[in-house]
Amino acid sequence: MSKTHQQSGKAGKPPALTDEELVGQLAAGDKGAFNEIFDRYHRQIYNFINKQVNERESVEDLTQEVFMRVYKSSGNFDVSKKFTSWLYKIALNEIKRHWKRTGARQTFSLNTPVGRDSGDAERGEFIEDHRIVPAAETESDLFSRNLRQLIDQLPEKQRTVVLLKVYQELTFEEIAEICECPLSTVLSRMRYAVNKLRRWMGAEDGEGYYGL
Amino acid sequence: MDCKMVQQKIYRFIYGESDKDELRMIKAHLERCGACRAEQALIADILEQLRNGMPDDPVPHGFKERVLERIHAIPEDSA
Numbered sequence: 001m002s003k004t005h006q007q008s009g010k011a012g013k014p015p016a017l018t019d020e021e022l023v024g025q026l027a028a029g030d031k032g033a034f035n036e037i038f039d040r041y042h043r044q045i046y047n048f049i050n051k052q053v054n055e056r057e058s059v060e061d062l063t064q065e066v067f068m069r070v071y072k073s074s075g076n077f078d079v080s081k082k083f084t085s086w087l088y089k090i091a092l093n094e095i096k097r098h099w100k101r102t103g104a105r106q107t108f109s110l111n112t113p114v115g116r117d118s119g120d121a122e123r124g125e126f127i128e129d130h131r132i133v134p135a136a137e138t139e140s141d142l143f144s145r146n147l148r149q150l151i152d153q154l155p156e157k158q159r160t161v162v163l164l165k166v167y168q169e170l171t172f173e174e175i176a177e178i179c180e181c182p183l184s185t186v187l188s189r190m191r192y193a194v195n196k197l198r199r200w201m202g203a204e205d206g207e208g209y210y211g212l
Numbered sequence: 213m214d215c216k217m218v219q220q221k222i223y224r225f226i227y228g229e230s231d232k233d234e235l236r237m238i239k240a241h242l243e244r245c246g247a248c249r250a251e252q253a254l255i256a257d258i259l260e261q262l263r264n265g266m267p268d269d270p271v272p273h274g275f276k277e278r279v280l281e282r283i284h285a286i287p288e289d290s291a
Contacts, residue, residue: 031283031284034283035280038276038279038280039276042271042275042276042279043268043271046269046271046275047268047269050268050269051266056272060272060275060278063275064278064279064282067279067283068279068282068283071283071286072286143265144265144266144267147261147262147265147266148266151262151266162262165223165227166259166262166263167263167266167268171227171229172223172224172227172229173229187220187221187223187224190223191219191220191223194223194255194258194259197258197262198254198255198258201258201261
């Protein structure tokens with residue numbers, strides 16, 4: 001089940017406007033519509049960015065930028081398309097722009113092969129992590145940090161699919177629309193990504209990598 | 213449906229996105245194939261570990277106000 005906003009209509013209340021209707025209202029100058037869009041999606045977009053960008057301040061700035069773009073570009077939104085696809089595309093573009101601007105992340109080539117043999121070479125290329133590690137890191141914090149490092153090492157396109165599926169809970173069809181690729185490609189990326197993660201996590205030989 | 217095909221479709225199955233025919237065929241295969249059943253259980257377990265391993269963070273206090281402040285600073289005709 002997708003985490004995206006579902007239309008609801010309880011007795012006595014008019015049904016909530018769809019996301020697409022709200023963008024239409026925003027494009028017509030209704031700032032109240034923006035508030036509603038923001039309330040529906042800012043947590044999701046914040047956390048989508050937060051799982052890819054290390055500096056907390058940048059996460060907030062980028063999330064702000066995403067919603068500023070929604071506000072300014074609402075007139076360009078194609079109402080025949082799904083709003084969430086448009087929103088996540090904006091977020092992905094903002095993240096890429098951030099990486100390009102800061103050089104903080106050395107992403108893998110978009111042409112990185114997604115075959116089984118390409119995975120382990122990437123494992124050694126750790127990404128610089130600028131976050132501050134708390135003095136008293138709990139086991140759960142350590143688990144999260146190590147897991148994040150593993151996900152960071154996935155090729156960009158595979159990482160995007162994993163983040164959109166596992167953490168944003170979008171459907172594979174929605175992800176295909178966001179990534180502008182066939183559903184079968186999304187499923188392949190998911191399969192290759194999880195295969196790599198399970199290998200790196202040591203799930204196959206019973207030896208937990210990073211204690212996973 | 214053979215094992216290879218089941219593995220290609222297993223993620224849609226795990227996430228409840230299989231269509232009716234696909235669902236029926238995968239279920240039938242899993243009933244008779246222990247290896248695919250084990251694989252499906254392992255993948256589902258890994259996905260759960262991934263999901264639980266990186267919970268969402270709360271949005272910083274005052275974030276909405278800061279965004280709305282920027283929005284209100286935009287001239288009316290530029291929206």
